[in-house]
Amino acid sequence: MAEIGHGGREIVERILAPAEAKKKIKGLKAIPIRSQLANEVIDLAYGWFTPLQGFMGKADADGVCRNMALADGTVWSIPILFDITEAEISDYGIKDGDSVLLTYMDNPMAIFDIEEIWDYDMQDMCQCVYGTAEDKHPGVARTCGYKEKFLGGKITLVNRPKINPPYDPYFIPPLEMRKKFKEKGWSAIVVHQTRNVPHTGHEWLMKGAWAQAYGGLPIEKPLCGVLVNAIIGAKRKGDYIDEAIILCQDELRKSGYFGDHNHLTSLTFWDMRYAGPKEAVFHACIRVNLGLTHHMYGRDHAGVGDYYDPYDAHRLLQGIPREKLKITPVYSMNWLYCPHCAEITSEGLCNHKKEWQKFSGTLIRSIVQDGVKPPRLIFRPEVFDLVMECGEKYGFGSPFVTDQYLENRTPVFSIGPLSA
């Protein structure tokens, strides 16, 4: 039976078997791509971006800017663009109707059937997507940094990425994810998007959202799960290293704070745009494709600086009819340590306001930086040991991103020679 994704459309899977791939790429011009585009080729080919089958043409991009929808009316909020310079177009001799071979790490990755060569007023696009064209906004900077032309058209993966350890078990594309959910029997599944190593505040964010998604599940189908979906993409100095994020999130399950019955860790390749509400809608679309029923949103989801009101994302999501975006947004409350209750509790629940000890990112960071083992009610000892280990093993001595890490880390995935 077809798996139906966002926009009511079958989950896209555009991947050729190696033998056919070898035949099809013969004689194609090779165009190397950078990591952002390689990430998005994977998202497109495996269906994370269903109903998109490739990079956008002008009509879709314009629809996204003007109406937060593709040209066919499907809700979509972030343009998915393949940018190129005029000089490159002329050097490669690219015309509408050409097929080219996209390469990554000097190996063939995907066939790109170019349908359209177009351009756009990028200040205008930024204003539409980010609500600002100020280039100190990192999303604006990325978007305004695009080359001056765009190529629209379908892509077909010819070479599956090799997901490198320790990430390999966490690469679970939409069709595979839906199979896993069926095996687990979950009838409600809430996603926790993260770029963090979890402290107990994060753990209870998930536990609270699990109860929120659980809601009034019928007793015949009572199983509810949390999907941790780490966003893996461009890193900034001082972020937790990706290895620590993904392994420590999963450690909460391995160490029994969750179990196989209610928890799964996975990753999505994506370079954050920090588009706030528009990015929240985009995240909802890709999570529909992954098979989720509920999506956690905290304050200022995917925001940056003071560009967005903390609840803009909630308001935008609530204005979209549920039949156009089939996922229920759940507001994830803040959780904190209350010494009076002697446990982690939520702002919504506990009233010992004067005694609350809120989790501060800075405090937790400095605890990790100093290597001082915190109480298990604040930071799980298994997670603490693992984040330290990850720093040693993958981070050149630190669990936080450094220049050395950026230059020398093992890539999350590789594209190897095409073998048949």
Added chain:
Amino acid sequence: MAEIGHGGREIVERILAPAEAKKKIKGLKAIPIRSQLANEVIDLAYGWFTPLQGFMGKADADGVCRNMALADGTVWSIPILFDITEAEISDYGIKDGDSVLLTYMDNPMAIFDIEEIWDYDMQDMCQCVYGTAEDKHPGVARTCGYKEKFLGGKITLVNRPKINPPYDPYFIPPLEMRKKFKEKGWSAIVVHQTRNVPHTGHEWLMKGAWAQAYGGLPIEKPLCGVLVNAIIGAKRKGDYIDEAIILCQDELRKSGYFGDHNHLTSLTFWDMRYAGPKEAVFHACIRVNLGLTHHMYGRDHAGVGDYYDPYDAHRLLQGIPREKLKITPVYSMNWLYCPHCAEITSEGLCNHKKEWQKFSGTLIRSIVQDGVKPPRLIFRPEVFDLVMECGEKYGFGSPFVTDQYLENRTPVFSIGPLSA
């Protein structure tokens, strides 16, 4: 604007002002009633039993037995009966169409407009309501203990009950309750039915159900509340005394484990029938009238012995279309202490199964009995102190029901002389 209750009908309120009451009761025959009927007169007059306006006639009772519905099709699961002997009928000279005065504590309580005198096969009624006619089932014993005839007809309260301390703040009838909910701005409200002094397991039952009811509330109407609704009625030896139940439940709010923003304690007068699933449906009906949106149900709700499967109540409730019974049942998970997590957690969440320390009623009881102050993660110190104090103040030295308590307790409410 009319307040709409169960069955889509306006909340019933049948209460006369004292001056009019004095006029109307003149010359009526006085019939004294026992506490069960006095409780139900209050429930009827204040609208807890909306759409019922009085004790059932045969058509409604038969509908309840055969179809779990009143004669007009409204969902209803427990017969509300006024029983009387043939001898009494003849001694009082009661006929269809008579109005009589029901008295309680030797004072006038309500006018009863008798529309019908009827009888029923009580073995059959028990089989329908309880699924058994064994008289070791306490509901069956109560039902089979009814006198041989029933009077059906509307009741009108002529004398408001005086609710005695410490219960007085907790008597909040449906119309008043709905006003309170509006003042609080709650858009989702989940009821916790209780006959217990709360330990932290109960506290987290409520906190978990609060998150379940919270679900995906829109950010514009994010307020969610827990209503503790203690069932106050016939007591059994060894139960917690009513004063301890109601005061200790409210203490969780007063001591900040909840707050005014998310917690309210109240009572409903009702002698438990232990009818399991049928009683669960009945509880849902009266909670609809109180203005609730969600109803917690644990394992074996209102059950007794082995008469019902622990999830029969859930199954029965789920089979009723939501438009016929406008409340969402939420399954309340078991909460327990996990030493590995170092906190209270739920069976649904935590996977340290071997380390779990479940709350045993017997253990908690023996802690209270012995007066040994338990850790605050198990039993809140403020609640512990108060349950002890209640034992001294109201329980003749014990927080548990004794013969002495049953004989000498202050009644929950009194009916005084009718004053105008």
